[in-house]
Amino acid sequence: MLTPMRSARFWIVLAILFAANLLITQFLTSAGQPPTVTISYNAFLDQVDANNVVSVTSTAEAINGLTKAPVADQSSGIKSTKFQTQRPAFATDDLETLLRQHNVVMNAKDPNAATPLWVTLLLSFGPAILLVLGFLYLSRRAASAGAGGILGSFGQSRARLYNAERPAVTFDDVAGIDEVKADLQEVVDFLREPQKYQRLGGTMPKGVLLIGAPGTGKTLLARAVAGEAKVPFFSIAASEFVEAIVGVGASRVRDLFAKAKAAAPSIIFIDELDAIGRSRSAVVRIGGNDEQEQTLNQILTEMDGFDSREGVIVLAATNRADVLDPALLRPGRFDRRVTVQAPDRRGRAAILRIHTRNVPLAPDVDLDQVAGQTPGMVGADLRSLVNEAALGAARKGESAVTTADFADAVERTLLGAERKIILSDLDRERIAYHESGHALLGLLVPGADPVKKVTIVPRGMALGVTLQSPVDDRFNYGEDYLRARMVGALGGRAAERLIYGVVTTGAENDLQQVTRIAHEMVVRWGMSPKVGPLNFSDGDGGMLQQRPYSEATAQLIDDEMRRIAEECQVQAEKLLEEHRPQLDALAKALLRNDSLDEQEILKVTGIKQPPAEPIAAPVLTR
Ligand code: ADP
Numbered sequence: 001m002l003t004p005m006r007s008a009r010f011w012i013v014l015a016i017l018f019a020a021n022l023l024i025t026q027f028l029t030s031a032g033q034p035p036t037v038t039i040s041y042n043a044f045l046d047q048v049d050a051n052n053v054v055s056v057t058s059t060a061e062a063i064n065g066l067t068k069a070p071v072a073d074q075s076s077g078i079k080s081t082k083f084q085t086q087r088p089a090f091a092t093d094d095l096e097t098l099l100r101q102h103n104v105v106m107n108a109k110d111p112n113a114a115t116p117l118w119v120t121l122l123l124s125f126g127p128a129i130l131l132v133l134g135f136l137y138l139s140r141r142a143a144s145a146g147a148g149g150i151l152g153s154f155g156q157s158r159a160r161l162y163n164a165e166r167p168a169v170t171f172d173d174v175a176g177i178d179e180v181k182a183d184l185q186e187v188v189d190f191l192r193e194p195q196k197y198q199r200l201g202g203t204m205p206k207g208v209l210l211i212g213a214p215g216t217g218k219t220l221l222a223r224a225v226a227g228e229a230k231v232p233f234f235s236i237a238a239s240e241f242v243e244a245i246v247g248v249g250a251s252r253v254r255d256l257f258a259k260a261k262a263a264a265p266s267i268i269f270i271d272e273l274d275a276i277g278r279s280r281s282a283v284v285r286i287g288g289n290d291e292q293e294q295t296l297n298q299i300l301t302e303m304d305g306f307d308s309r310e311g312v313i314v315l316a317a318t319n320r321a322d323v324l325d326p327a328l329l330r331p332g333r334f335d336r337r338v339t340v341q342a343p344d345r346r347g348r349a350a351i352l353r354i355h356t357r358n359v360p361l362a363p364d365v366d367l368d369q370v371a372g373q374t375p376g377m378v379g380a381d382l383r384s385l386v387n388e389a390a391l392g393a394a395r396k397g398e399s400a401v402t403t404a405d406f407a408d409a410v411e412r413t414l415l416g417a418e419r420k421i422i423l424s425d426l427d428r429e430r431i432a433y434h435e436s437g438h439a440l441l442g443l444l445v446p447g448a449d450p451v452k453k454v455t456i457v458p459r460g461m462a463l464g465v466t467l468q469s470p471v472d473d474r475f476n477y478g479e480d481y482l483r484a485r486m487v488g489a490l491g492g493r494a495a496e497r498l499i500y501g502v503v504t505t506g507a508e509n510d511l512q513q514v515t516r517i518a519h520e521m522v523v524r525w526g527m528s529p530k531v532g533p534l535n536f537s538d539g540d541g542g543m544l545q546q547r548p549y550s551e552a553t554a555q556l557i558d559d560e561m562r563r564i565a566e567e568c569q570v571q572a573e574k575l576l577e578e579h580r581p582q583l584d585a586l587a588k589a590l591l592r593n594d595s596l597d598e599q600e601i602l603k604v605t606g607i608k609q610p611p612a613e614p615i616a617a618p619v620l621t622r
């Protein structure tokens with residue numbers, strides 16, 4: 001994701017103009033104007049006697065004049081041919097005679113006489129004129145490139161930064177998404193030998209949309225396509241246009257396409273396409289979206305305006321294809337869509353291998369095993385995981401990264417960094433019971449993810465954390481599992497209520513999770529018999545803009561969500577009551593040790609390891 005800087009050139013020219021102004025002003029005011037020095041009256045008379053004084057002028061007792069050789073100021077010692085002095089009121093000398101004797105011109109031109117009119121004018125207006133001329137020059141240049149006006153000069157000068165890049169990355173640097181690489185290989189082949197494709201009458205897609213969660217490697221893939229094909233890569237992030245000045249986005253898009261065509265075969269990469277490409281009908285526009293609209297239209301115009309035979313292929317990335325304006329997906333635009341999935345275990349291992357190419361690993365490190373501990377992580381996460389592990393090793397002064405370093409890094413990445421805050425004993429106990437509630441239910445409810453760790457050391461945003469980690473990836477959730485998650489999430493609150501009779505604000509995040517799961521069960525996955533096998537979701541956990549159901553159904557959805565959540569709460573409270581001794585033991589152990597790992601938890605509670613059923617991404621309840 002690139003963020004082009006504001007055109008350095010524009011600012012440099014502006015800075016030079018300002019500097020020139022300053023210098024000129026300085027020069028004009030000081031040119032030929034020696035400073036005026038103050039001398040004593042005695043010194044003045046001496047200078048007259050020495051025939052050094054050329055001319056004098058006088059107002060009342062103040063005398064100003066010019067000398068041949070410079071005279072020194074009485075206090076600062078600065079020398080100048082321009083002086084001033086004060087004739088004492090009590091002086092009785094005949095100054096006029098004296099001056100006559102020494103041929104001093106009297107009442108000549110006042111050395112401080114007003115500067116000529118043209119100099120004054122130049123001084124006051126010159127800098128301004130220079131600035132205006134400079135600005136005109138800048139915007140003229142922009143206008144000639146089709147941007148128009150002063151505003152255009154910004155668009156243009158920023159667009160000028162979209163210079164071609166020639167990425168050195170190739171498909172070897174991308175792992176875990178082999179299907180996607182295969183899909184894109186065709187694009188690479190075309191860019192390498194456009195003629196060959198055209199001869200056979202094949203047409204290439206103009207636009208390929210890469211769809212996938214953040215960090216799955218969409219940008220990396222686009223760069224790798226350019227790297228494989230050895231063609232220039234032009235990139236732009238659509239979000240840059242969102243707050244841009246009107247007209248700038250469109251002019252930048254124009255410039256970008258012109259550049260790419262001139263450099264064809266080439267690739268244009270538009271990141272975060274959804275930032276401007278959101279469906280125009282679905283989004284309520286609250287003013288100020290003209291810029292997005294104009295930018296989007298310009299992209300569409302440009303894509304319609306060229307032929308893929310020109311050898312320019314537009315790749316775009318988005319997290320969500322479902323919100324995109326359908327106009328973008330029409331034939332001749334982004335008609336090819338490639339989904340970039342989060343990597344599976346094998347993929348994660350391959351990505352880890354890529355990112356550890358230059359990291360010395362201790363012989364005990366098994367990257368396949370690390371991959372197994374990191375379900376749900378995408379390429380970007382894995383890269384920072386390797387980085388964390390390497391930093392940890394460096395901190396400890398090790399010469400290679402060990403398995404322990406990776407374990408620490410996984411924990412830090414999943415749980416967030418530890419935080420130092422002082423808690424009262426009562427708060428600590430409360431948190432210990434809360435987390436014990438989560439952990440115990442994680443062990444007791446069949447189908448829940450194995451509890452890997454529980455801690456009451458504040459980490460990240462949380463005061464305590466229970467980490468439940470699946471055995472491996474899973475892409476499908478059963479209703480039992482979802483209910484187990486909800487029971488576990490409600491466990492913290494249930495424990496607090498069991499022990500203290502009241503609940504605290506600490507369960508906010510737990511309730512968010514419960515609400516989300518209950519909502520999706522009802523409106524997305526058809527898990528409420530009353531609502532029926534219907535899907536009212538927009539596919540991303542949200543509700544549709546316009547409800548395709550009646551008020552009565554809305555009421556039913558609310559009721560069903562509440563029913564499911566309450567059933568889970570009852571189950572959570574019942575289980576904890578039945579296992580009160582284990583809850584106490586766990587809380588006590590936590591207060592003693594701050595953190596417990598899987599084995600310790602099993603030992604303290606005396607629970608046999610539940611049959612491990614493979615399940616999805618790691619679950620954190622706070
Ligand atoms: P996206 O554009 O999908 O948000 P990026 O391409 O910016 O993701 O990924 C960020 C970084 O994560 C990449 O530069 C790369 O180092 C790493 N990465 C992501 N996916 C992969 C992958 N499949 N293989 C190797 N590295 C990856």
Ligand code: ZN
Binds near residue numbers: 438493506507621
């Ligand atoms: Zn909690």
